[in-house]
Amino acid sequence: MLTFENVSQHYGSFRALHGVTLNAKEGELVVLLGANGAGKSTIFLTASGLPKATGGSIRFRNQELVGMKPSQIVQQGIVHCPEGRKLFPQMSVLKNLMLGAYVHRRDRAGNQKMLDEVFKLFPILAERREQAAGSLSGGQQQMVAIGRAMMGRPKALLLDEPSLGLAPLVVKQVFEVIQRINRAGTTVLLAEQNAYAALKIAHRAYVIEGGRIVLEGDPASLMNDQAVRKAYIGA
Ligand SMILES: Nc1ncnc2c1ncn2[C@@H]1O[C@H](COP(=O)(O)OP(=O)(O)OP(=O)(O)O)[C@@H](O)[C@H]1O
């Protein structure tokens, strides 16, 4: 449903993506593994249209995304949950969540329904809805970031390092929710350095190095791959 073909990206004269080809099928949970600077975030940013790909094609259900405005891409159902959460810390949890519904702002009933679903996924956010987002714990802030993305009604959800800076128990909770979102029908692309936790919930995974896909496979075979273990699992 979401297909990258030979996608390139440049920051000035620096080439960050060298012809990336990958895909996520309808309903899949696909993990992108890679060290710092490998190009994971650049892949998601490029899919979201900011910055626009400098080469290649990104198709969603056979529609070309390269060249669409970022807001049109969200409207198609490609929703990005950025690395580092990017919340507005002074604003309430509720206001942060509603920002994700901006492209659907005319559909109040639909947004209320989505908000109820987000509160079902994250009951703690319902309790804290009037609290400033910046006063929440790291794990709760990550829940707000995922909830805000859900308010955009993703068909394909691009999650960039949701486990960053979280304690192992919280990582486990966040990954359980990601799995629930996926099982309810949303296709998920998950960029992670936490290879072990990510591979446990993935259907398929890619390994990225220096802006190139260097490996693709099912989670079990990647988990057993010596090079993957050495680089990302530490065993
Ligand atoms: N705005 C930018 N301007 C210039 N170079 C950039 C910019 N953003 C990223 N890069 C470079 O592009 C490469 C890929 O970066 P990217 O952020 O996509 O990696 P990543 O895999 O997400 O890393 P991390 O795990 O640290 O988040 C890196 O070499 C990085 O320094």
Ligand SMILES: [Mg+2]
């Ligand atoms: Mg990144």
